[in-house]
Amino acid sequence: xxxxxxxxxxxxxxxxxxxxxxxxxxxxxxxxxxxxxxxxxxxxxxxxxxxxxxxxxxxxxxxxxxxxxxxxxxxxxxxxxxxxxxxxxxxxxxxxxxxxxxxxxxxxxxx
Amino acid sequence: xxxxxxxxxxxxxxxxxxxxxxxxxxxxxxxxxxxxxxxxxxxxxxxxxxxxxxxxxxxxxxxxxxxxxxxxxxxxxxxxxxxxxxxxxxxxxxxxxxxxxxxxxxxxxxxxxxxx
Numbered sequence: 021x022x023x024x025x026x027x028x029x030x031x032x033x034x035x036x037x038x039x040x041x042x043x044x045x046x047x048x049x050x051x052x053x054x055x056x057x058x059x060x061x062x063x064x065x066x067x068x069x070x071x072x073x074x075x076x077x078x079x080x081x082x083x084x085x086x087x088x089x090x091x092x093x094x095x096x097x098x099x100x101x102x103x104x105x106x107x108x109x110x111x112x113x114x115x116x117x118x119x120x121x122x123x124x125x126x127x128x129x130x131x
Numbered sequence: 132x133x134x135x136x137x138x139x140x141x142x143x144x145x146x147x148x149x150x151x152x153x154x155x156x157x158x159x160x161x162x163x164x165x166x167x168x169x170x171x172x173x174x175x176x177x178x179x180x181x182x183x184x185x186x187x188x189x190x191x192x193x194x195x196x197x198x199x200x201x202x203x204x205x206x207x208x209x210x211x212x213x214x215x216x217x218x219x220x221x222x223x224x225x226x227x228x229x230x231x232x233x234x235x236x237x238x239x240x241x242x243x244x245x246x247x
Contacts, residue, residue: 051233062135062222062238063174070233108173112233117162117226118187119236121173 026109026122034130039096041125043109044089050112052085052092053119057106066094066107071114101131133158135225135239136205143245144213152208152242156225163206164224164236165198174222180206210244218246 027042051070055063069076069085082095109122136155166174179187180200200206224236
């Protein structure tokens with residue numbers, strides 16, 4: 021079964037609005053990572069948050085991690101049409117190098 | 132500035148044929164990971180290799196699938212006697228030789244395998 025479940029599955033917003041995606045997982049982790057995938061392309065790493073961190077920022081991205089609830093959120097502020105893509109969370113399972121991916125959120129940003 | 136290189140980008144095979152997918156990791160990386168992605172789904176871990184060693188193959192189907200990462204040359208994911216259900220995008224990722232935990236993986240653009 022999938023380690024990560026993401027919510028929502030799809031999200032449509034207007035340029036300038038904020039987009040929030042959530043991810044839940046099941047096992048203990050070293051870290052949680054967010055990746056972006058444009059149609060027909062590979063994954064691009066966005067941000068990594070370690071298990072002992074609660075919040076992290078990178079440009080217009082803000083990630084939170086709640087290990088007690090086994091959940092994370094990705095906030096994209098002031099979205100742009102170029103942010104249109106699928107976004108995946110991935111958890112690095114404790115004491116392994118294995119990444120377990122969520123099911124993804126498809127984000128559509130309309131100009 | 133070569134990233135992770137996968138070839139071919141697209142591969143078409145008939146049922147029963149063999150498919151070979153190649154992955155050259157980023158320069159300086161000696162850890163390779165293979166994932167499979169079905170349409171509209173996330174990536175599923177298949178296998179983790181270091182040079183000449185399979186470290187974790189817990190995601191690999193027991194039959195028809197094999198992977199190697201020789202001392203010289205790219206990593207190869209091999210699928211024998213392909214079936215329609217093997218149609219998917221196969222992604223390779225790499226990470227540095229000195230990798231500890233808490234480092235991202237770098238992905239190639241994938242090979243899209245279609246079985247006729």
